[in-house]
Amino acid sequence: MENEALIRLVVFLGLFTVLALLESLAPRRIRSQPRSRRWVTNWGVTIVNTLTLRALAFALPLLAVGAALDAEAQGWGLFNALALPLWLEVVICVLILDFAIWLQHLITHKVPLLWRLHRVHHADVDMDVTTAIRFHPVEIALSMLLKIGLVYLLGPAAVAVVLFEIILNGTAMFNHSNLRLPLWLDTIVRRVLVTPDMHRVHHSVYRAEHDSNYGFSLSIWDQMFGTYIPQPAEGHDDMQVGLEWQDDRPSRFGWSMTLPFARK
Template sequence: MENETLIRLSVFIGLFALFALTEAILPRRTRTQSRKQRWVTNWGITIANTIFIRIMAFLLPVLAVGAAIDASTQGWGLFNALSLPVWIEIVVAILILDFIIWAQHLITHKVPLLWRLHRVHHADVDMDVTTAIRFHPIEIGLSMLIKIGAVYLLGPAALAVILFEIILNGTAMFNHANIRLPLWLDAIVRRVLVTPDMHRVHHSVHRHEHDSNYGFSLSIWDRMFGTYIAQPEAGHDDMQVGLEWQDDRPAKLGWSLALPFARK
């Protein structure tokens, strides 16, 4: 769609700046590592992801939005076989796509080979807005393939896919941000959306805690499927974030990109 990339990039930059400023003014936790070193690494991973996706776009006929347009042209997918009002189709499509991402996230924790990729995200020993963009390029590529397949099966409007991507990116940055929400506000927001305190439990060093709260956008899936943990056992101030590498290695770009291929 016309200007799709510009719109998504503008929203991303705007929300990133907003959350980065907010966490600088109202931090939830004290940092344990240099922001500069971590941000260089996390942004370096994001640049690698962008290059990888560009290569995929060159090799594949379509990516997620293109798949929606192609499915519509070919008449493929569930929504192209139904005659729903546009707004209902968009809402339902976003809900289904969000559930698929939730299920995909859960699977990356359960399948050892996928966990090797996903632990790059979890290895960050601090948690802030840049953690939301810290995913290994291979995991990003696999996620894109799943989205493309889901879009062809569903056949949603291209607008629904664009809105879903914007919502997913925006809420992921929000719930990874080191933001101190008032407890009363957190309690209200997490009834619908995943909050920073809710998602921080998912980044606990303890396996039973990081195998919970898989949602990026909506909090309902974890409540429905029994994977919801309200608070970390050690409390948010004292809990340990990350995995077994509690040193400066996760803040190094080369180490992070090589982590899936490490023996341990």
């Protein structure tokens, strides 16, 4: 798909800039650590992730959008066997992929080996827009392999995959942001989309709370499958975010990258 990477990059940087500005103007919580050091680490992690995906593209050599184009050319996948209107195919595809990411997220909390990778994301002791890009590169690679396999099974139009990636990245940055929404607006939005207050519960230090609210985009899956917790027990102002490492270690790049391989 022509200029697909450029379109996604422009949207990503635009949304990141807007959300970073908004959370500075209307913060939900007081930061426990300086933003500068955390941002250097979290951006460093996402740069490594980008290089990892580049390397993966050379090895495969297709990522999710390329897989959609290849599946279309080969006539593989469910949607290539159906004659659905494009708009309907896009809607169904986005819903299926979003549910798949929700289920993948739940599994990463239940399988110890995958949790060792995913806890890099949860170890951040503050939450803001950069937490959305803080994932270990091995987890990012595994997630991409899952998406590629699912795209081949579905055979969706490439535009559906691009739209899904844009929605996923945009909503993840939104619901990880330290943005204060009016309570009335949060109540309305979370009926469909995951809000910052809803997702913050998922980053609680308490296992019962961080094993809930797995959605990145749509809130409906948690509500349907009984994994929804509306508010943290200690309230948003007093709750602790992160895991057992409540010091400056999660803000260090080297520590974050080696965390999955630590003994504990």
